[in-house]
Amino acid sequence: MPTQHEVEEARIREQIDKIVEGIRAKDLKALEQVYTPDVVSFDVEPPLQxxxxxxKxxxxxxxxxxxxxxxxEIRDLTLTVGDEVAFGHxxxxxxxxxxxxxxxxxxxxxxxxxFRKTGDTWLIAHDQVSVPLDIPTGKGATDLQP
Structure with missing residues (x-):
């Protein structure tokens, strides 16, 4: 029988899967369901937040x-899950x-x-996307592979 921690991690991974599916389907309504209303996103495009x-x-x-x-696609997702908050990278x-x-x-x-847990649902309250910076040129290093 899975532990409560394993159950919660599986629920969070289902939310990440919904993001992948929503993007592939270009489905804004599906994507809206995985974020908190007050989500703060540090995305790759301006502004800073x-x-x-x-x-979003x-x-x-x-x-x-x-x-x-x-x-x-998401690769190498690692999650840390608490009772009411969780994070992953x-x-x-x-x-x-x-x-x-x-x-x-x-x-x-x-x-x-x-993530923040509301009832039984994990929603993204904050996300951040970035590329490494090549300091000498001041440009993003966009050709790196995981």
Whole structure:
């Protein structure tokens, strides 16, 4: 029989799976269900922070406009689960066909997810996506692989 910790970790992984599925389906309603209304997102595009579910969904709308077909994958996700909060980190990659028909394998980014438990549901209250910085050039290192 699984421990309570294993049950909660499985629930969180189901939420991450919903993000992957929602992005692939370009389904904003599905994505809205995995974030808290007051989510704070430190995404790769400006500004420094995006506050609230509307801002987070606007970021996903931008992605869906940029890509004709889009896929998303998470690799090496590690979770730490408490009673009411949890966090995880791993690597994510958007890929697919751009609006102009060009196929792209995308780039790997570092991803951190912070969850808050509401009832029996784990929702993302904060996320952060970043790329390493090449300090001498001041440019993001977008060609790294996990």
């Amino acid at each position: 995006h506050v609230g579910i509307a801002a 969904l606007k970021n996903w709308t931008n992605v869906f406009t940029f890509f004709q077909d889009v896929s998303y 791993g690597f994510g990659r958007l890929s697919g066909t751009l609006g102009n028909g060009t196929a792209t394998s995308g780039m790997w980014v570092r991803a951190t997810f912070c």
